[in-house]
Amino acid sequence: MHIEVICTGDEVLTGKIVNSNFSYISQKLEDFGLGVKWGATVGDDRDDLLDAFQRAGQRADVVVVNGGLGPTVDDLSQEVAARAAGVKLELHEGWLEHMKAYFAGRGRTMPDNNTKQAMLPEGAEVLDNPIGTACGFAVTIGKARFYFTPGVPRELHRMLELEIIPRVLEKAGSQSVIRLKRFHSFGIGESHADALLTGLEAMVPDGTLKLGFRAHYPQLETKLTVRGATEEEIQTKLGPVVAEVRQRIGNFILAEDDETLEGVVLSLLGERGATVAIAETYTGGQAAARLAPLPGAEAVFTRGMVARRLGELYGALEMDGAAPPEDAPLAPEVAEAVAEAARRQAGADVGLAVLVALGDESQHPNIQSTICIGVSTGSEVASRRSRLVGNRDWIRLGAVEMGLDSLRRFLKGLPIKEKIDFERAAPN
Amino acid sequence: MHIEVICTGDEVLTGKIVNSNFSYISQKLEDFGLGVKWGATVGDDRDDLLDAFQRAGQRADVVVVNGGLGPTVDDLSQEVAARAAGVKLELHEGWLEHMKAYFAGRGRTMPDNNTKQAMLPEGAEVLDNPIGTACGFAVTIGKARFYFTPGVPRELHRMLELEIIPRVLEKAGSQSVIRLKRFHSFGIGESHADALLTGLEAMVPDGTLKLGFRAHYPQLETKLTVRGATEEEIQTKLGPVVAEVRQRIGNFILAEDDETLEGVVLSLLGERGATVAIAETYTGGQAAARLAPLPGAEAVFTRGMVARRLGELYGALEMDGAAPPEDAPLAPEVAEAVAEAARRQAGADVGLAVLVALGDESQHPNIQSTICIGVSTGSEVASRRSRLVGNRDWIRLGAVEMGLDSLRRFLKGLPIKEKIDFERAAPN
Numbered sequence: 001m002h003i004e005v006i007c008t009g010d011e012v013l014t015g016k017i018v019n020s021n022f023s024y025i026s027q028k029l030e031d032f033g034l035g036v037k038w039g040a041t042v043g044d045d046r047d048d049l050l051d052a053f054q055r056a057g058q059r060a061d062v063v064v065v066n067g068g069l070g071p072t073v074d075d076l077s078q079e080v081a082a083r084a085a086g087v088k089l090e091l092h093e094g095w096l097e098h099m100k101a102y103f104a105g106r107g108r109t110m111p112d113n114n115t116k117q118a119m120l121p122e123g124a125e126v127l128d129n130p131i132g133t134a135c136g137f138a139v140t141i142g143k144a145r146f147y148f149t150p151g152v153p154r155e156l157h158r159m160l161e162l163e164i165i166p167r168v169l170e171k172a173g174s175q176s177v178i179r180l181k182r183f184h185s186f187g188i189g190e191s192h193a194d195a196l197l198t199g200l201e202a203m204v205p206d207g208t209l210k211l212g213f214r215a216h217y218p219q220l221e222t223k224l225t226v227r228g229a230t231e232e233e234i235q236t237k238l239g240p241v242v243a244e245v246r247q248r249i250g251n252f253i254l255a256e257d258d259e260t261l262e263g264v265v266l267s268l269l270g271e272r273g274a275t276v277a278i279a280e281t282y283t284g285g286q287a288a289a290r291l292a293p294l295p296g297a298e299a300v301f302t303r304g305m306v307a308r309r310l311g312e313l314y315g316a317l318e319m320d321g322a323a324p325p326e327d328a329p330l331a332p333e334v335a336e337a338v339a340e341a342a343r344r345q346a347g348a349d350v351g352l353a354v355l356v357a358l359g360d361e362s363q364h365p366n367i368q369s370t371i372c373i374g375v376s377t378g379s380e381v382a383s384r385r386s387r388l389v390g391n392r393d394w395i396r397l398g399a400v401e402m403g404l405d406s407l408r409r410f411l412k413g414l415p416i417k418e419k420i421d422f423e424r425a426a427p428n
Numbered sequence: 429m430h431i432e433v434i435c436t437g438d439e440v441l442t443g444k445i446v447n448s449n450f451s452y453i454s455q456k457l458e459d460f461g462l463g464v465k466w467g468a469t470v471g472d473d474r475d476d477l478l479d480a481f482q483r484a485g486q487r488a489d490v491v492v493v494n495g496g497l498g499p500t501v502d503d504l505s506q507e508v509a510a511r512a513a514g515v516k517l518e519l520h521e522g523w524l525e526h527m528k529a530y531f532a533g534r535g536r537t538m539p540d541n542n543t544k545q546a547m548l549p550e551g552a553e554v555l556d557n558p559i560g561t562a563c564g565f566a567v568t569i570g571k572a573r574f575y576f577t578p579g580v581p582r583e584l585h586r587m588l589e590l591e592i593i594p595r596v597l598e599k600a601g602s603q604s605v606i607r608l609k610r611f612h613s614f615g616i617g618e619s620h621a622d623a624l625l626t627g628l629e630a631m632v633p634d635g636t637l638k639l640g641f642r643a644h645y646p647q648l649e650t651k652l653t654v655r656g657a658t659e660e661e662i663q664t665k666l667g668p669v670v671a672e673v674r675q676r677i678g679n680f681i682l683a684e685d686d687e688t689l690e691g692v693v694l695s696l697l698g699e700r701g702a703t704v705a706i707a708e709t710y711t712g713g714q715a716a717a718r719l720a721p722l723p724g725a726e727a728v729f730t731r732g733m734v735a736r737r738l739g740e741l742y743g744a745l746e747m748d749g750a751a752p753p754e755d756a757p758l759a760p761e762v763a764e765a766v767a768e769a770a771r772r773q774a775g776a777d778v779g780l781a782v783l784v785a786l787g788d789e790s791q792h793p794n795i796q797s798t799i800c801i802g803v804s805t806g807s808e809v810a811s812r813r814s815r816l817v818g819n820r821d822w823i824r825l826g827a828v829e830m831g832l833d834s835l836r837r838f839l840k841g842l843p844i845k846e847k848i849d850f851e852r853a854a855p856n
Contacts, residue, residue, distance in 0.1 A: 013464060015454030016642055019447060022469070026443030036441060038476065039469030041450070048466065214444055278734075284720030285713025288734045292712030293824055295789055298736045303744050306706075306716045306732030308725055316731050316774070346744070361723055396721055 001172050003029060004038045004060040004144075006052050008067040008077060009151060013043040021066050021156055025149075028157075029064075031180050031225055032165055033210060034172070044074040053084040057142025062168050064160070067151035069134035071114045077148055082121035084141045089119045095126065095135045102133055127163040129155050136163060145171065179234045183222040183245055184261070185252040186405045187420030190215045193222055196248045203244065204237050217394070218401040218422070219261075222249065251414045254405055261404050262290040268411040269300045269350065276407070277346035279305045279313055279338050282356035282369075286400045303346040310334070310355065317341035330357040332383035335374030339383075343376050350411075351376045354403035356395065365391035371399045373406040375416065382410050384417040398422060429600050431457060432466045432488040432572075434480050436495040436505060437579060441471040449494050449584055453577075456585075457492075459608045459653055460593055461638060462600070472502040481512040485570025490596050492588075495579035497562035499542045505576050510549035512569045517547045523554065523563045530561055555591040557583050564591060573599065607662045611650040611673055612689070613680040614833045615848030618643045621650055624676045628652075631672065632665050645822070646829040646850070647689075650677065679842045682833055689832050690718040696839040697728045697778065704835070705774035707733045707741055707766050710784035710797075714828045731774040738762070738783065745769035758785040760811035763802030767811075771804050778839075779804045782831035784823065793819035799827045801834040803844065810838050812845040826850060 005025050012019045019041065026036045040056070042048040049068070056063045068077030082089045095118040103110040120126070120137050127136030127147065134150035136159045147164045149156050169178065185193070190213045201209050208227040213220060224241060228234040246253060254261045269276055278288045278301075288304030291297055307313040310330075314323035319341045324334060335353045343351025352375055359368030366389055374383045384406060388398045406416040433453050439445045447469065454464045468484070470476040477496070484491045496505030510517045523546040531538040548554070548565050555564030555575065562578035564587045575592045577584050597606065613621070618641045629637050636655040641648060652669060656662040674681060682689045697704055706716045706729075716732030719725055735741040738758075742751035747769045752762060763781045771779025780803055787796030794817055802811045812834060816826045834844040 012451075013454065013467060014458050015451030015456075015464075018451045023440075023443030023446045026441065028443075030442050036443075037471070039435075039441060039467075041467030041469075043465070280713075282721055283717070284729075285708075285716035285732050285734060288713035289711070289717055292734060292736050293710055293820060295820075301712075301736045302740055304713050304732070304734030306713060306720060306734065308720050308729050312730055312774075346740075392721060392723075 001034065001062060001168075002060045003034055003036050003062045003064070003168075004040070004056045005036055006056060006063060006065045007039070007041045008044065008049060008052075008065065010043045010074070012067065013041050021151065021153060024153070024157065025064055025066065025160060027214070028160055028165070029168075030212070031223060032169060032178050033225060033227070034062075034165075034168060044068065044076055046076060046080055049076055049080040050084055053080060053141055053146070057084065057144045057146070060144040062171065063141075063144045063146045064164065065146060065148045066156060067149075069117065069136070069148060069150050071111070071116050071133070075116075078116075078119055078121065078137075081124075081137075081139055081141070081146065081148060085121050085139045087122040087139075090122050091115070092118045092120045092124075092126065092135065095120070098135075099133050127159055129159055131155055131158060138167070177229065177231055177234050178225060178227050179238060181224040181226070181238060181242060182257050183249065183253050184255040184259070185220050185222065185249055186218055186254050186261070186401050187418070187422070188220055188249060188252045189421040190220055192421050193220055193249065197222070197245065200241065200244060203241050209237065209241060218398050219254075251409065251418060252420075254408055261401070261408065262294060265404055265408050265411070266291060266294050266297060266300055268408065270296065272349075272411070274349035275300055275302045275346075276350045276352060277303045277305075277342045277348040278352045278354070278403075279317060279342035280354040280403070281307055281310060281313060282358060283354050283396050283400050283403070284308070286396060287352070287354045287403045290400065290404060302348045303342070305342055305345075313338060314341075317345050330355060330370045330372045330385070332372050332374065332385045335372035335385075336376060336381040336383045337374070339374035340376035340378065340381065343378060349377060350407070352403060352407050354399055356399050358395070361392075365394075367391065367395060369395045369399075371395075371402060373403050373416070375407055375410040382406075382416045386420065386423045388422055429462065429490060429596075430488045431462055431464050431490045431492070431596075432468070432484045433464055434484060434491060434493045435467070435469045436472065436477060436480075436493065438471045438502070440495065441469050449579065449581060452581070452585065453492055453494065453588060455642070456588055456593070457596075458640070459651060460597060460606050461653060461655070462490075462593075462596060472496065472504055474504055474508055477504055477508040478512055481508060481569050481574070485512065485572045485574070488572040490599065491569075491572045491574045492592065493574060493576045494584060495577075497545065497564070497576060497578050499539070499544050499561070503544075506544075506547055506549065506565075509552075509565075509567055509569070509574065509576060513549050513567045515550040515567075518550050519543070520546045520548045520552075520554065520563065523548070526563075527561050555587055557587055559583055559586060566595070605657065605659055605662050606653060606655050607666060609652040609654070609666060609670060610685050611677065611681050612683040612687070613648050613650065613677055614646055614682050614689070614829050615846070615850070616648055616677060616680045617849040618648055620849050621648055621677065625650070625673065628669065628672060631669050637665065637669060646826050647682075679837065679846060680848075682836055689829070689836065690722060693832055693836050693839070694719060694722055694725060694728055696836065698724065700777075700839070702777035703728055703730045703774075704778045704780060705731045705733075705770045705776035706780045706782070706831075707735075707745060707770035708782040708831070709735055709738060709741060710786060711782050711824050711828050711831070712736070714824060715780070715782045715831045718828065718832060730776045731770070733770055733773075741766060742769075745773050758783060758798045758800045758813070760800050760802065760813045763800035763813075764804060764809040764811045765802070767802035768804035768806065768809065771806060777805060778835070780831060780835050782827055784827050786823070789820075793822075795819065795823060797823045797827075799823075799830060801831050801844070803835055803838040810834075810844045814848065814851045816850055
């Protein structure tokens with residue numbers, strides 16, 4: 001099946017906004033085994049839009065168009081779609097009612113110019129958008145079925161998943177149920193994960209299991225899509241495969257599906273009714289910033305202490321003895337002591353320390369760094385040391401992730417020290 | 429002049445990476461008055477690339493192609509460019525030497541497969557890339573001049589600015605010098621800035637001044653491009669316009685050109701040899717995280733203290749008296765007291781407090797918030813209170829920006845309290 005995506009709008013064409021809708025659409029279709037063949041970006045211009053629609057209509061089976069469904073004069077998608085399909089625009093009474101109800105629900109009267117959003121090409125099929133006023137629709141242009149979607153990301157996401165993908169799968173003659181299962185890990189590179197999961201697709205012999213990855217440092221997302229005739233069939237196929245992935249990637253899996261690392265850490269702390277204090281150096285507050293603002297964190301996150309120098313942290317945490325000299329190699333025991341001091345000072349149940357010693361910063365983007373993570377509950381401590389080489393952001397992101405992941409591992413009773421792929425051999 | 433951009437590569441087409449190169453290219457060309465007419469995204473596929481090149485060659489004057497210049501088998505840009513231009517590939521000895529020197533400089537021998545990167549279409553013009561092994565080049569396909577660029581962002585950025593834009597401007601018969609001047613502000617919306625700068629373009633009567641904006645919350649970027657025959661002419665034209673912008677947008681301008689807010693704050697503190705301590709609640713360490721990791725911050729940033737609850741902050745900072753109850757309206761005086769306590773405890777010269785009281789979180793994405801910012805030097809204090817309504821991220825980003833901007837204003841002797849466009853009326 002030949003699928004194309006057309007993104008419209010001057011803001012996208014001129015680069016005023018980065019076109020993340022395109023990558024979203026393409027990834028989402030890919031998740032369902034629907035590969036995109038061609039992408040086009042055009043401005044709010046009648047001739048260019050018509051040209052783009054006609055070209056795509058000549059060669060594609062399915063075209064997803066994004067943007068141009070708004071109420072203003074530069075929103076041209078319905079008008080040009082009608083022209084390309086050779087039909088007139090007509091008022092869709094149902095959508096007009098929907099919009100009036102939408103505004104009424106917000107205590108407002110619908111402005112007149114929104115009426116334009118209910119003008120659809122004759123014979124168009126409506127794609128529902130319960131969370132906005134832009135009406136999605138499908139029409140046939142040339143030999144392709146076109147699906148028109150709103151530019152607002154959350155409206156697009158919902159419409160793509162609930163309205164469009166099922167129609168495209170049906171058109172593709174695909175089996176009716178598809179499930180996407182995702183695993184998030186830290187410390188395993190894409191090629192390593194691929195090697196670890198060798199033979200996984202063969203566990204479902206009818207070829208309906210597809211394995212994919214998306215690396216976004218510091219995390220890797222491992223994706224499984226499975227198709228089947230029924231939900232039961234999917235579950236039967238997926239069960240052993242999910243168990244196998246959990247077993248092979250093991251402790252490196254930090255969250256699944258819509259979970260996040262910080263969300264998992266918050267839940268683990270919440271489950272044992274524990275509070276946490278965090279002390280960090282070079283990460284400058286980014287570890288705390290992942291956890292502290294979450295809904296529910298007010299009962300769990302007590303304090304974060306940030307310093308740029310280790311000596312400052314010793315002073316702030318009222319630690320016994322002097323801090324090691326700035327040029328001394330960073331030791332895991334120091335991270336344990338800092339974690340314990342942070343915990344004790346805040347009166348928290350658990351302390352986490354994320355300490356970074358940067359090497360020669362003039363070597364950017366190949367700065368050497370030593371990262372020491374410490375966790376303490378007062379009665380129990382754990383720590384790890386590792387080395388990352390990269391630019392400032394790379395080191396900072398890696399250290400924050402390693403800190404939160406170490407806390408997750410500690411709370412789950414897993415070893416916090418396990419070699420990761422990004423790591424260089426740690427100095428003694 | 430009709431300009432098109434073609435982005436190549438499976439990673440971009442499948443959405444595995446968000447295509448920020450496209451928006452970069454388009455914005456940068458726009459900055460020089462060169463509007464992009466059409467964008468295409470194609471995978472690593474010979475037929476699709478050929479089709480894309482030929483279509484663009486039929487209608488465009490200038491085409492910028494991004495990606496596909498690497499050493500691996502799926503990098504096809506040179507090969508397909510040669511085919512589309514109807515010429516052979518030939519080894520470019522000069523580039524081969526460049527690559528060998530590049531590897532030698534890193535103590536390595538060039539792998540054989542990199543030779544492929546020196547195979548260019550016959551007659552191609554080389555576009556220099558001193559920071560990588562991918563050779564940019566220009567060829568004519570159909571009626572268009574094609575410029576091929578590497579996918580690595582920093583290599584692309586350099587090549588576009590130094591090699592391509594001057595050639596395109598010359599081709600456009602444009603005057604030879606162009607200057608881009610940028611102002612970054614916080615608190616002024618795009619339409620407000622546009623209104624404030626009414627008549628600005630007319631200050632340069634020959635029409636060579638262009639005004640543009642790019643809003644990326646919480647900041648707004650105001651851009652001026654000026655053309656002229658010589659650098660002197662540019663300066664003569666630009667001088668009064670820059671002064672006018674500074675006067676009209678005034679205190680809201682927080683940085684210019686490549687400066688950042690955090691960089692400006694760091695410099696202002698450095699100039700007076702002052703150190704700073706930061707205390708924050710809901711922003712969870714994000715204010716500290718903007719400042720602490722900067723090169724040079726180790727001499728300026730002392731401590732950051734993060735808590736989710738105000739009471740916790742009072743305890744951590746050993747403040748006199750009890751914290752106001754959680755449900756009491758947040759007062760600017762509280763932020764002043766917290767700023768002073770953070771300063772005193774850390775032994776710093778300046779204290780900054782960024783406090784946020786969130787309203788009903790179930791109202792997401794329309795949560796009401798009160799933000800109080802305090803600055804103290806011990807002898808002098810200042811504060812502001814304002815209200816933002818939005819989702820969690822919106823409030824957090826706004827509060828961090830307001831905190832750092834208030835510190836900038838304070839250090840520059842400007843009023844820290846000035847109504848911003850994002851703000852709702854603050855409750856009493």
